[in-house]
Amino acid sequence: MQTDESRTNRPGPVTRIRVREVSGTAVRDRRDDLATEEPLEIRLLAGGESRTVAITMRTPGADFELAAGFLHGEGIIGPGDIAAIGYCTDEDLTPEERYNTVTVRLRTSTMPDISALERHFLTSSACGVCGSASLDALRDRCSPLDAGTKIEVSPEILYGLPSMLRKAQGVFGRTGGLHAAGLFTPDGTLIAAREDVGRHNAVDKLVGWSLTTDRLPLDQHVLLVSGRASYEIMQKALAAGVQIVCAVSAPSSLAVDLGRDFGMTLVGFLRDERFNIYSGTERITT
Numbered sequence: 001m002q003t004d005e006s007r008t009n010r011p012g013p014v015t016r017i018r019v020r021e022v023s024g025t026a027v028r029d030r031r032d033d034l035a036t037e038e039p040l041e042i043r044l045l046a047g048g049e050s051r052t053v054a055i056t057m058r059t060p061g062a063d064f065e066l067a068a069g070f071l072h073g074e075g076i077i078g079p080g081d082i083a084a085i086g087y088c089t090d091e092d093l094t095p096e097e098r099y100n101t102v103t104v105r106l107r108t109s110t111m112p113d114i115s116a117l118e119r120h121f122l123t124s125s126a127c128g129v130c131g132s133a134s135l136d137a138l139r140d141r142c143s144p145l146d147a148g149t150k151i152e153v154s155p156e157i158l159y160g161l162p163s164m165l166r167k168a169q170g171v172f173g174r175t176g177g178l179h180a181a182g183l184f185t186p187d188g189t190l191i192a193a194r195e196d197v198g199r200h201n202a203v204d205k206l207v208g209w210s211l212t213t214d215r216l217p218l219d220q221h222v223l224l225v226s227g228r229a230s231y232e233i234m235q236k237a238l239a240a241g242v243q244i245v246c247a248v249s250a251p252s253s254l255a256v257d258l259g260r261d262f263g264m265t266l267v268g269f270l271r272d273e274r275f276n277i278y279s280g281t282e283r284i285t286t
Contacts, residue, residue: 217241
C-alpha cells in the first residue's frame with residue numbers, strides 16, 4: 001500500500017520560514033526552523049470495509065508507528081493483528097494529502113468494534129485527546145500490573161534520564177517546539193525515542209514501534225515524557241505494560257488515580273536531581 005509518489009510533496013518534521021528578529025534596537029531578517037504540524041487521518045481496513053477512526057495533529061515522521069500505537073492504546077488491535085500499513089492511494093487525493101492518511105489493514109475478516117472510541121475523528125496537540133474513557137471503562141479491558149514482574153530503579157538512574165532524552169531530540173534541537181518520549185531499561189539505557197508536537201503522539205510512536213518490532217509488553221522498561229503526565233499517557237503506558245512512567249513536569253490528578261488503581265509507578269518533576277513519586281513507591285529504591 002506504500003505510494004510511489006515523489007517525496008518532494010511529502011511533509012517533513014521541520015518547516016523552514018523567514019522571520020524578522022527584533023532584539024533591543026537591532027532588527028534583522030533571517031531563516032527559522034519550525035516543527036511541522038499536519039493532520040494525520042488513521043483508517044482501518046478489514047473485511048473489505050474501510051473506516052476512519054481518528055484524525056490527529058502530529059509532526060510527520062514515524063506515521064505508521066503512530067497509527068499502530070494509537071490503535072493499540074485504544075484496545076482496537078494487539079500484537080499480530082496488523083497485516084500491512086501504508087499511505088492512502090486514493091486517486092482523488094493530492095500527493096500531500098496521501099502522506100497525511102494512513103491505512104492499517106487488519107488480518108481479521110471483519111471490522112473490529114470501535115464503538116468505545118469516544119474521541120472520534122479530531123484531537124489536537126494542544127488539548128490532548130478529548131472524550132477520554134473513564135477509569136471504570138479502562139478496567140473493562142486492562143488489568144492491574146502483575147506484581148510478580150516488578151522492576152526497580154534507583155534515583156541516580158532516574159536523574160540521568162532527562163539529559164539522555166534531550167540529546168536524542170534532534171528536531172527539538174532545530175526548532176525548540178517538540179515534545180518527546182523515551183523508552184529506557186532499568187539500568188538507564190535509552191532504547192528508543194520519538195518526537196512530536198503532541199506528547200501523546202510521541203508515546204503512540206514509541207508503542208507503535210514496539211508493537212511492530214514484537215517488543216510488547218514493555219513490562220521491563222521505563223517511559224519518560226518531556227512534558228506533563230496526563231491520563232492519556234498513563235492509559236497508553238498501561239496498555240503497553242509499562243511499570244514506571246516519569247515526567248519532567250507535573251502529573252494530572254486523573255493520571256495519579258490511574259497509577260494508583262493499576263499498580264503503576266508515576267514520577268513527576270524529574271529534573272535537577274529531584275522528583276516526586278505519586279504512586280508505586282516500591283519500584284524506586286530510595
